[in-house]
Amino acid sequence: MISDLLSATVIIGIISSGIRLTTPYLFASIGEMFGQRSGVLNLGVEGQMLLGSFVAFYVTLKTSNLWLGLLAAMGVGALMGLAMAFVTVNLHATQGISGIGFYLFGMGMSNLLFQKLVGTVEGVRGFQKISVPLLGKIPVIGEIFFNHNALVYLAFLLVPVAWFVLNKTTLGLKIRAVGENPEAADSLGVSVAGIRYLTVIMGGVFSGIAGASLSVALLNVFQQNMTAGQGFIAVALVYFGSWKPFGILGGALLFSMVNALQLWIQVLGIPIPAELAVMMPYILTLLVLTLSVSKGRGPSALTKVFEREG
Amino acid sequence: MQKNSPVINEKVAFETLEMRGITKRFPGVLANDNVNFDLRAGEVHALLGENGAGKSTLMKILYGMYHPDAGEILINGKTVRINSPTSAIQQGIGMIHQHFMLVPTLTVAENVALGLPSSRKPLTDLDRVSERIISLADKYHLSIDPSAYIWQLSVGQQQRVEIIKALYRGAAILLLDEPTAVLTPQEVNELFAIMRQMQSDGYGLVFISHKLHEVISISERVTVLRDGRNVGTRLTCDVTQNTLAKWMVGREIEFIKSTDKPQVGEVRLALEDVSCRSDRGVEGLRGVNLTVHSGEIVGLAGVSGNGQLELAEALTGLRPITKGRILIEGEDVTGKKPAEITEKGLSYIPEERMKDGMIRDFSISENLVLREHHKMPFSKHGFLQMSYINDHADRLIEQYRVKTPSRKTLAKSLSGGNIQKVLLARELSREPRAIVAAQPTRGLDIGASEYVHEQLLMERKKGTAILLISEDLDEILALADRIAVIYEGKIMDILPRETATKEDIGLLMAGVHPGETIRNEKCD
Numbered sequence A: 001m002i003s004d005l006l007s008a009t010v011i012i013g014i015i016s017s018g019i020r021l022t023t024p025y026l027f028a029s030i031g032e033m034f035g036q037r038s039g040v041l042n043l044g045v046e047g048q049m050l051l052g053s054f055v056a057f058y059v060t061l062k063t064s065n066l067w068l069g070l071l072a073a074m075g076v077g078a079l080m081g082l083a084m085a086f087v088t089v090n091l092h093a094t095q096g097i098s099g100i101g102f103y104l105f106g107m108g109m110s111n112l113l114f115q116k117l118v119g120t121v122e123g124v125r126g127f128q129k130i131s132v133p134l135l136g137k138i139p140v141i142g143e144i145f146f147n148h149n150a151l152v153y154l155a156f157l158l159v160p161v162a163w164f165v166l167n168k169t170t171l172g173l174k175i176r177a178v179g180e181n182p183e184a185a186d187s188l189g190v191s192v193a194g195i196r197y198l199t200v201i202m203g204g205v206f207s208g209i210a211g212a213s214l215s216v217a218l219l220n221v222f223q224q225n226m227t228a229g230q231g232f233i234a235v236a237l238v239y240f241g242s243w244k245p246f247g248i249l250g251g252a253l254l255f256s257m258v259n260a261l262q263l264w265i266q267v268l269g270i271p272i273p274a275e276l277a278v279m280m281p282y283i284l285t286l287l288v289l290t291l292s293v294s295k296g297r298g299p300s301a302l303t304k305v306f307e308r309e310g
Numbered sequence B: 001m002q003k004n005s006p007v008i009n010e011k012v013a014f015e016t017l018e019m020r021g022i023t024k025r026f027p028g029v030l031a032n033d034n035v036n037f038d039l040r041a042g043e044v045h046a047l048l049g050e051n052g053a054g055k056s057t058l059m060k061i062l063y064g065m066y067h068p069d070a071g072e073i074l075i076n077g078k079t080v081r082i083n084s085p086t087s088a089i090q091q092g093i094g095m096i097h098q099h100f101m102l103v104p105t106l107t108v109a110e111n112v113a114l115g116l117p118s119s120r121k122p123l124t125d126l127d128r129v130s131e132r133i134i135s136l137a138d139k140y141h142l143s144i145d146p147s148a149y150i151w152q153l154s155v156g157q158q159q160r161v162e163i164i165k166a167l168y169r170g171a172a173i174l175l176l177d178e179p180t181a182v183l184t185p186q187e188v189n190e191l192f193a194i195m196r197q198m199q200s201d202g203y204g205l206v207f208i209s210h211k212l213h214e215v216i217s218i219s220e221r222v223t224v225l226r227d228g229r230n231v232g233t234r235l236t237c238d239v240t241q242n243t244l245a246k247w248m249v250g251r252e253i254e255f256i257k258s259t260d261k262p263q264v265g266e267v268r269l270a271l272e273d274v275s276c277r278s279d280r281g282v283e284g285l286r287g288v289n290l291t292v293h294s295g296e297i298v299g300l301a302g303v304s305g306n307g308q309l310e311l312a313e314a315l316t317g318l319r320p321i322t323k324g325r326i327l328i329e330g331e332d333v334t335g336k337k338p339a340e341i342t343e344k345g346l347s348y349i350p351e352e353r354m355k356d357g358m359i360r361d362f363s364i365s366e367n368l369v370l371r372e373h374h375k376m377p378f379s380k381h382g383f384l385q386m387s388y389i390n391d392h393a394d395r396l397i398e399q400y401r402v403k404t405p406s407r408k409t410l411a412k413s414l415s416g417g418n419i420q421k422v423l424l425a426r427e428l429s430r431e432p433r434a435i436v437a438a439q440p441t442r443g444l445d446i447g448a449s450e451y452v453h454e455q456l457l458m459e460r461k462k463g464t465a466i467l468l469i470s471e472d473l474d475e476i477l478a479l480a481d482r483i484a485v486i487y488e489g490k491i492m493d494i495l496p497r498e499t500a501t502k503e504d505i506g507l508l509m510a511g512v513h514p515g516e517t518i519r520n521e522k523c524d
């Protein structure tokens, strides 16, 4: 039975689905990274994902237009980001607590809307696999890397783009400065509030896409609480990746591979209790986080309120 | 922004600056009360005053960080409104803050470029910024590597980055808020050279300090502030050090010195062959032997980082020792917990008074009972006795002349001098048998330093044993009965005050025994 896991098709299957499963983590985590680099910890990612997931699903269901669905998910993500920014930047609310508030809101709201507007389990036709010309035909490699839906490619493209924005643009410089020493940035005329609004809203948009990637690209259904903690894992990945896009990529791949492995274990009926298999990614989260605490130092102003005195 | 247009600002045209009738009130404090101040191109105007006099507040108003309740600002004769740092920068004002406004995880060039439009928008143009930094640095002999990270730089170098930041933005007026407080004497000279050159290039410089000799050696004019009010403005050549001191403090200052013979009693503190590690894991102390008797002050001189902190922490039980014994009144306290050592009657005035001595977000009355709160009469059966704690606080605030709106004021909103007074009040009111005082006057103004010295001398008279750790040789020579010099974790020598000279101590601090000939190895 265990030997089933070692066959070529299964290994290719695991890696390929691992790559696919990375999508929501990458979007949510990279978005969260921008917020944290500017000093805002948003624990509401899970809620933003759930609502984004539902809205993308619902709009797609009604209009049959996937891109419209995706856009709607980005919109609700942005709105939730806006609310989070207002509460933390203007009202100086404690970031951790308000994030949990937004998580609960997103979860409750997506459940409610689902029950009122849909009610039963329905499927949609989601983003389809696109085989990259030529590359998609390469044996093994093509199957693993170049036969995915559009969002998977976008997610991987996001990593170098995020790195570039953060390290090579004036906006990235401002974000890094605001997250390390907002007083210094403010004294040079950088709008601390403006930058934080921008990153938190951007984070919301990416969380919305992350949610959509579940409901209209990976699973093509909506279920209550379908994110199952992935939003929180995405926050943890930011720490794991030391607030760097490529670090996050590494972490996201690791988690998704474990997740894929666990799914295949269930599919192949290997006699490990299903509950235990499902727990694997979470146990890994805890392990990795404990081991990586000493590794990086986060942005100095993370979770700190900024207020100009006088 | 046009492509490739220079984004480097030219120096703003500047003739005169005038602040008229500036008033600024904070909750409970009138920080500036109808203050007038003016500055001309090509002069250094010193702003002198004790801690809390309102110097930083006045300059932060000029830099747009605080909004005044009344008053106006004129530049080149025209009224201007400065309501943010950005508008101050546009008016040609640059400020070097007391606490640097730098992002440690960014490079010099990134710190300079931050907030400026880029010629390669939306990309950064760090190469161009670096070039311009180098040319500015060359002009004023600032020698700075644009690609270095701020955290890698010394405090003096960071200050130069601040100066470059201001010049880069076209500043013609530079506000330097206590720029020498963090510098070594040599770095102070370098800063003064930079300031003189800027002055001859037509910049207007405001130099804030509470050190009289610095003010006299660098400024053309001096304005003294006391309790938020103007005391006067004079040409520096027309005033003496004593006049300025009197203006600043509001009374005659006597520079304290202990002259009487110490009434030396039994040994109260003893370190026998003590070694310990520093935070970095290397040897911090290497076989230190030192005794302090009842009724004497032993001064520990040395360049900072030679084991002073380790010695203080070993004595107070905060740092485990790897070898040797520590005795308090003859009793072996090696390996005992800080609380047990406190019980033996040792008081500690730590160097980092805000970090190690107090809790920032606690009130004065709470800070005053930190050590004894669990004991009668401050607590009974585990309940704090608030009325007793409050009376105790009021009594000490009065006795130690702490300047504060109330006992409920949080420690973090007190000035350095008043923080030190609260600390002294707590540590001395418990009638200690011995005191370890680390840098007790660092960062304090004349009045507050004088006060601390008085208190230590009074304790000496009462028979307390005092270990005074200081980098200020004048302070050690004025107070200590014996002077121990520490170098790389070892006591180089212990000199009686009568025969100690500054030169000898200086040599010992550099690790050289007086009389020893220094040879350059290359000459052998």
Ligand SMILES: Nc1ncnc2c1ncn2[C@@H]1O[C@H](COP(=O)(O)OP(=O)(O)O)[C@@H](O)[C@H]1O
Binding pocket: A309, A310, B026, B027, B029, B030, B031, B049, B050, B051, B052, B053, B054, B055, B056, B057, B058, B413, B414, B415
């Ligand atoms: N942001 C602030 N909030 C409340 N009080 C302040 C603030 N800044 C300064 N003060 C008070 O104003 C007075 C003057 O302070 P400051 O200008 O910093 O003095 P100086 O720079 O001369 O030492 C002090 O009593 C200080 O406690």
Ligand SMILES: [Mg+2]
Binding pocket: B052, B055, B056, B057, B098, B177, B178
């Ligand atoms: Mg000040």
